[in-house]
Amino acid sequence: MNSYNEQKHRFDPSQPGSLGLTQPLGQMQRGSTGRILAVSGSAGDRNIERGLLEMGFVEGACIEVLHHGFLGQDPLAVRINQTMTIALRRCEANAVLVGPLHDAAVDTKPGMTLEYASS
Amino acid sequence: MTTTTLPLGEVRRACIALVGPPNCGKTTLFNTLTGGRQKTANYPGVTVERKSGRLRTPVGHTVELLDLPGSYSLRARSPDEAITRDVVLGRQTREALPDAVVCVTDATNLGQHLRLLLELRQLGRPLILALNMMDIAQKRGCQISIEALSQQLGIPVVATIAMHKNGVQDLLGQIDILLSQTSATSKAATIDTWMEPSPEAIRAYHREVERLLQEAVIQEGAPERFTRQVDQILLHPVAGLLILLGILFLMFQAVFSWAEAPMDWIDGSMASLQQWLSMHMADSLLKSLVIDGIIAGAGGVVIFLPQILILFLFILLLEDFGYMARAAFLMDRLMSAVGLNGRAFIPLLSSFACAIPGIMAARTIAHPLDRLTTILIAPLMTCSARLPVYALLIGAFVPARSVGPFDLRGLTLFGLYVAGVLSAMAVAFAFKRIWLKSHYQPLMLELPPYRMPSLRNLLIGLWERARIFLRRVGGIIFTVMVLLWFLSSWPAPPHGASGPAIQYSLAGQIGQALQHLFAPIGFNWQISIALVPGLAAREVAVAALGTVYALSGDEGTVTEALTTTLAHGWTLATALALLAWYVFAPQCLATLAAARRETNSWRWPTFMFVYLMVLAYLAAFITYRVALALGGG
Numbered sequence: 001m002n003s004y005n006e007q008k009h010r011f012d013p014s015q016p017g018s019l020g021l022t023q024p025l026g027q028m029q030r031g032s033t034g035r036i037l038a039v040s041g042s043a044g045d046r047n048i049e050r051g052l053l054e055m056g057f058v059e060g061a062c063i064e065v066l067h068h069g070f071l072g073q074d075p076l077a078v079r080i081n082q083t084m085t086i087a088l089r090r091c092e093a094n095a096v097l098v099g100p101l102h103d104a105a106v107d108t109k110p111g112m113t114l115e116y117a118s119s
Numbered sequence: 120m121t122t123t124t125l126p127l128g129e130v131r132r133a134c135i136a137l138v139g140p141p142n143c144g145k146t147t148l149f150n151t152l153t154g155g156r157q158k159t160a161n162y163p164g165v166t167v168e169r170k171s172g173r174l175r176t177p178v179g180h181t182v183e184l185l186d187l188p189g190s191y192s193l194r195a196r197s198p199d200e201a202i203t204r205d206v207v208l209g210r211q212t213r214e215a216l217p218d219a220v221v222c223v224t225d226a227t228n229l230g231q232h233l234r235l236l237l238e239l240r241q242l243g244r245p246l247i248l249a250l251n252m253m254d255i256a257q258k259r260g261c262q263i264s265i266e267a268l269s270q271q272l273g274i275p276v277v278a279t280i281a282m283h284k285n286g287v288q289d290l291l292g293q294i295d296i297l298l299s300q301t302s303a304t305s306k307a308a309t310i311d312t313w314m315e316p317s318p319e320a321i322r323a324y325h326r327e328v329e330r331l332l333q334e335a336v337i338q339e340g341a342p343e344r345f346t347r348q349v350d351q352i353l354l355h356p357v358a359g360l361l362i363l364l365g366i367l368f369l370m371f372q373a374v375f376s377w378a379e380a381p382m383d384w385i386d387g388s389m390a391s392l393q394q395w396l397s398m399h400m401a402d403s404l405l406k407s408l409v410i411d412g413i414i415a416g417a418g419g420v421v422i423f424l425p426q427i428l429i430l431f432l433f434i435l436l437l438e439d440f441g442y443m444a445r446a447a448f449l450m451d452r453l454m455s456a457v458g459l460n461g462r463a464f465i466p467l468l469s470s471f472a473c474a475i476p477g478i479m480a481a482r483t484i485a486h487p488l489d490r491l492t493t494i495l496i497a498p499l500m501t502c503s504a505r506l507p508v509y510a511l512l513i514g515a516f517v518p519a520r521s522v523g524p525f526d527l528r529g530l531t532l533f534g535l536y537v538a539g540v541l542s543a544m545a546v547a548f549a550f551k552r553i554w555l556k557s558h559y560q561p562l563m564l565e566l567p568p569y570r571m572p573s574l575r576n577l578l579i580g581l582w583e584r585a586r587i588f589l590r591r592v593g594g595i596i597f598t599v600m601v602l603l604w605f606l607s608s609w610p611a612p613p614h615g616a617s618g619p620a621i622q623y624s625l626a627g628q629i630g631q632a633l634q635h636l637f638a639p640i641g642f643n644w645q646i647s648i649a650l651v652p653g654l655a656a657r658e659v660a661v662a663a664l665g666t667v668y669a670l671s672g673d674e675g676t677v678t679e680a681l682t683t684t685l686a687h688g689w690t691l692a693t694a695l696a697l698l699a700w701y702v703f704a705p706q707c708l709a710t711l712a713a714a715r716r717e718t719n720s721w722r723w724p725t726f727m728f729v730y731l732m733v734l735a736y737l738a739a740f741i742t743y744r745v746a747l748a749l750g751g752g
Contacts, residue, residue, distance in 0.1 A: 053321040054192045055563050056231045067354045070452045082342035084231050085566040087448045092561045
């Protein structure tokens, strides 16, 4: 677990993601982190939702916004559970609702996401 | 594990499919398992490449290994993922249901890669899980209990290191065990009732993977940091774009300067072969055919092999490093401005090597209209076949001066590439935003960790390209050259004729007829003749010019002599007009054929041909007139 401590995220209170707010992934600042609360698609077409789930965006996963595109615009590069980096546009990213990393309700969840709780 | 070979009667011939998510090292594993014994063909009806290879297991079974396109899920989102699904489900026509499936996963990314395995396990068919890149996982301190994983999954699990030959012995052993257990291939009932997983089902797979990892992962590995740090620079909104441009620029400079030595060497040996033959063969029609037709023709094309290999070397290296997806990320903003997404950048970049693999690579684009637009603009990317034409004309008309640290010829070449890209963007804009008006398309793309390319993969890739190119030289191009030689030398000139012999031949007559059409854009009859066989493949035009001028009475080496001949025979305006023509001209039947296969109708290739022809004529016309007005006559 040492490696994770080295990687520890410093939480800046100015970042909404660490303040306890929930917001769509597409509106998150570069460098901010959070935990996925919900992945939803439009009611009629669930393909975006399936696509996001297949790329690893699932409830409970930890994400970090690593990069923005040119002039801070599309696309975003998002790291999921510190293993996989996915590029996607804000439009799809907005189907992912992200909450704070530290959330007692979810932190009890075991598995890969444990390291975030301990950091 | 037994290593004694089976008696001949018990030896089986089996088909095993390799399935895995993109970037799991599946192709490296495939190359290690099959070595050079590979075959590439197409699946019937589509242009998805069917890669298969043969191997012999330790006990002596013969296995045909099938390398299926990478896929995150059996729910296919693009035509090549559909192939993976259909083969695995036994629904692919003229493809037997595989006797077993080897699911390849990246051991450093099991959390994401095991879902595909769970989907496959649902089918109830013989299945082996290969944990690839175990060496990297272990280096990061990750410990996985293979026994626990195998027990939990109820299937054999092996650790593989695709880069090393001995890292696959366990896999071969497991294949043997599996083949001796399953004798008859009975279709499991679940295969026929397979349905696309719903979002809820995918969530359930996620939970199952998490449970499995809790059981099997003893120690988690440290997250990869190298990629993260490198991406700070390579994905930087400004620096990243500049680096991308720099890489492309370096690529084109290298194509010119590195290839010089091997090209001189090929040129020299062709010339000495011609000399030797002209001394040792009696004067006859056959001698003319061999020297002026075959050697001049084929030699004029083979000479560009070094440039094509250098270009492919760059493209393969960038792909293997994992940079291509970054290029797509960086270009997405620009591509979306013309209505495409960053994913289209990869097929378009491959089109710089050849439009055919580019058009084929467009199958990774899920949306039909995006795919169609990408196919339609792929020929505007300057392919390597145009290099011979550009190289010849630039060599003849652009002085070898240096401008700062750069070579003026290299700069001109770069300019032609930029012209191609800009016009492709303009055409895409016209198609997508004005004419086809498609809806917004999403982008979802994995940015894989950077990896050291394997030399073996690189060599196999390059060898494949060289083989394809030389086969084309041997096939279409060679036939066309001989046909052209015939057209250019028959009928013989009348007695007492004053002009060069070719002027009286059939080719001369066709050229002179076409000249009326091409005169407004400054093409002479020699060019007009060369454009006809050039339709088969662009690079043939150079060889054709060689043939035309060789038969016009010029002797000497193929390209070098041609350069001098052209420099004296053409005006600068003509040369520039021809360069402009080649930025657009749809001079490649193979590309049109590929587009026909991909779009499954003649409608789009016909449209492609017409729109490119019109653009080529217009561009050449404007270039010629402007150059004349500026005194380039």
